[in-house]
Structures are given as structure tokens and as C-alpha cells.
Amino acid sequence: MEQPAPAESAEPRTLIVAVPDTPATIDPEFIAGVPTGWEVGNNIYDEKIYYLTDRAAGSRDFASFENRLFERLTPNEDGTVWTAKLRQGVMNHLGNEFNAADVKWSFDRAFGLQGLGFFLAIQVSLTSGDNVRVVDDYTVEFHLDQFSPLFQDQMALMYHANYDSDEVIAQTSEDDPWATGFLGNNGIGFGPYYLEEFTAGQQLVLKANPNYYGGKPAFDTIIYRAVPDPANRLALLQAGEVDIALGLSPEQLAVVREDSNLSVTAEQGNTLVAAVIQASRPPLDNTLVRQALNYATPSSVILGDVFQVEASDARSFLPPRYRTYTDEFFPYTFDPGRAQQLLTEAGIELPLDLSITYAPFDPSFERLAVALRSAWEEVGVNLTLNQVTPAVFQQVTADRDFDVLVPPALSAHIADPIYTMEIFAGGSRSCCNWGNYVNDEAFAFYDEAAVETDPAARDQDSVEIQRVMGEDPPWVVMGVRQWSIAHSKNVANFIWNPQESIWFHELTPGS
Secondary structure, eight states: OOOOOOOOOSSOOEEEEEESOOOSOOOGGGOTTOHHHHHHHHHHHOOSEEEEEETTTTEEEEEEEEESSEEEEEEOTTSSEEEEEEOTTOBOTTSOBOOHHHHHHHHHHHHHHTSHHHHHHHHTTOOSGGGEEEEETTEEEEEOSSOOTTHHHHHTOTTSOOOOHHHHHTTOOSSOTTOHHHHTTOOOOSSSEEEEEEETTTEEEEEEOTTOTTOOOSOSEEEEEEOOOHHHHHHHHHTTSOSEEOSOOHHHHHHHHHOTTEEEEEEEEEEEEEEEEOTTSTTTTSHHHHHHHHHTOOHHHHIIIIIGGGEEEOOSSSOTTSTTOOOTTOOOOOOHHHHHHHHHHTTOOSSEEEEEEEOOSSTHHHHHHHHHHHHHHTTTEEEEEEEOOHHHHHHHHHHTOOSEEOOSOOOOSSSOHHHHHHHHHOSTTOSOOTTOOOOHHHHHHHHHHHTOOOHHHHHHHHHHHHHHHHHSOSEEEEEEEEEEEEEETTEEOOOOOTTOOOOGGGOEEOO
């Protein structure tokens, strides 16, 4: 099914978005964990295919796909070779046409850098750039080492970016063969927008691709403006100086809901409210200690005090909106006595001093850290607050240099239960296991699910993984956040996606 184009505007329209900070990089290989980074990427690079989207209804079918940059994607009989027919005539703002060489080079770059795209590729048994083969200018074959039930979902990810390879190769050098210096601050793809300006920490400007195959977007210019103070972001929205304000507190969102000129688009999300534990550091490598921290956490109180109506209960390591979610194996209720007993069994000498790292993506992150400090102090665990900038936070997560981490986006970008858990708490196929969690039983279920041809059996694997994680928790899970976008009424048609980002080409002018 083809995606319908939005109505073209006769007059230029500009959309201004107030954000806590601009991303430190916009290179798709290095933007995991920073929402503004992948939001920019989604709008520059587009997807090969995506979940079937009904723009009129404002919904998506996560069991079906529509063609985007790929006109057709079909498997052979055993699902180990997928043939992609590229949409012909796809042009970027420079007038360059998307072709098979762009697909091939993009995967070669992922394997050359061994960054995010590399980890995602090996997750679906694409283990080498040689597995991606050009047949002709508009045909590419993907040869998997073995069947993967996730291949189509993977092709829906922007992280497998579609670069304009001729333009990017021109920016390479002997010291930088994959143009990391260039792509960190520039983006040249075939999506609905292109990057016009990027001044880190200040402003990022996207312009509509006039040649976009899906039709010129309704908004010609998107301006990301860094406004670190959430009170200022709200004030700018109320004054009509920005159209969207991201990273507002629950109290500020309540103010927006009461303003007749403004609106909040909201839906249950897939971002877990959690504290990631660095399981490679003693004594946090001890299962009993991680269990104790879960029992020491008054989740319902924290959700109510910190997030109010902007979060809901989640009693698993899988968000409730996914089909195999179960709370059957999640024993953790607030029980300080049980927490102290487990710490004693673990042989922990109290007080235990730890630090908790977070960035001010919105005011709730500090409030969550403070709430955990207060609760854990009662069982003899002293937390030192370590607030860092979003840019430093990105480096901290990449280096995995923390005791406890409050992530801004513990949410997977594929609507699949196995992937959702494995990406953050898996083995060799995981890019974002920031806590270095290791559990051989869980990893065996991941391995089984990676090649499982029976969907029902794969779903059962996902239930078993939830059971194992209930016994050996990788993190402290408190709930799931609501996806809430504060905006003026001159913009509409925000449609939830697993990335929980805004796809500007889907937006339409509002009232």
C-alpha cells in the first residue's frame, strides 16, 4: 500500500520546536539513546518500508507493512534471501536519484564502523557487507546466514540509513574512510527533509525536500531551537513563538491542556520508567542486590508524584502495549524489609554508596533520581546525584560508565516483544545493553527466538524471558511513560510510532 501524500501548501509554513538541547551528533551509527538524534534522522533518511499507516485515522498496523523507499521486498522460499526492488525516481533535494549503490554503501559503512547499524544487521543474520548484493541499479539482494523473523521489521528502521553515497563518499578521506566527521554534523539522504543548518547546542534547521516521492511536506521549514529551561519552553509555546515544546513536566503539560490555544496529543507509550543498573560492577553484579533495589522502590508512589497522569503501571521488563506482556513473573512490590534482608544475604556492608546519572531531558528525570535517592536511603543505599548535559549523557551511556542510569528512552523502535527486550538486555545482538546484563538462560531464549519460524513459539520465548528477568532483574522497573506532545493548534496529525519521535512529513496544519 502506498502512503498518501499530505496536501501541498501554497504558502511556505515554518514549524518551530523547542527542545532541551540539540543532538550531539546526527550520525545514525551513533545516536542511540538520544531522542532528538534519531528524530532528525527519521526525517532526513526515511525508511525502506514501514508499518502500515492510516494517516486519516492517525493509526498504524504493526502487523503489516507499506512500501517506502523499497517498492517491493520479497523472500525466497526459506526466507534466507530477500530481494528488494527500489522505488524508481526517488530524488533528494540535490536532484540525485536513490539507487542500489546507495543501499550497498550504507550497509558497507555500518559493517566498517561496527556501530549501531552493525549490531542491528547481525541481529537478523546479515553478518557481512558481502551479504548485501547489488543485482542492478534498482535491485538489491539480502542474503541472510539463516532465517530471521525480524528482517522486515529491521528494514523499517531508520538506523539502516539510506545515504546519498556519491555525496558522502566525496567527504571521505584516508583518515576518515566512512565520513564520520561529515555525517556527525551533516545529513544527506532521500527523506522528506534535508539538513540546512546545524549549530550544536543552539539550533538545527530542516528544509522540505521539494523532490520527495511522497509529496512535498505541508511544513516547509522545521527549526529545532535549544531551550534548556522547560519553563522557558512552556512560555514560548504559550506566547505562540514556538509550535511544539518537548520535554515538559507533568505540571506543565497540565497547564497546556487548560489553554484553549494549545493541545497535548497523548497516547500510552513504550518507554519504560526504569533505572538501569551497571551489572558488571560489584556489588551490582549480584542478583540479590538488584532484587533488593527493586523491592526498595515505591513504584506507584513515584509514578504518582513524579509523572502524575503521564505514566502508568508496568510490572514486567516489556511495555504493556506489546502482545506478550505479562505481570505473572514480576514479584516486586514496595517492601523495604525484604530489600534489607536481600542486601544482608548478599553480604553487603551498609551503607552502600552509589551514584545515579541523568540528564535534564525534562524535569522528571531529576525528580525521579531524587525520589530513588530518598527511597533507597531507607534501606542503607546512598545515592549521589550526577546530573550531566545531554551530550555528556550520550558519552556516559556509550562508555557504560555509571552505577545507576536514568535513560531518556528505554524503548525499542521495532514493535516486537523479543527485540524490545533483547536490544537493551541481550547478548551479542544487543547494541544498547548499557548495564552489561548477562543471563545465560535469557540469552538462550533470545538465540532460539532469533531463528524461530513459528510465531506462537516465538511469543512463548518472550514470556520465558520475562520469567527469567523477573528472577534476575537487569534494571529497576517502575512503569511506562505516556507519549505526550505539547503543541499549538496550528499543527495536527501526530501519529505514535515505536521511536516515539515526530515525523514532520506526516503533520498537517491544524485549526
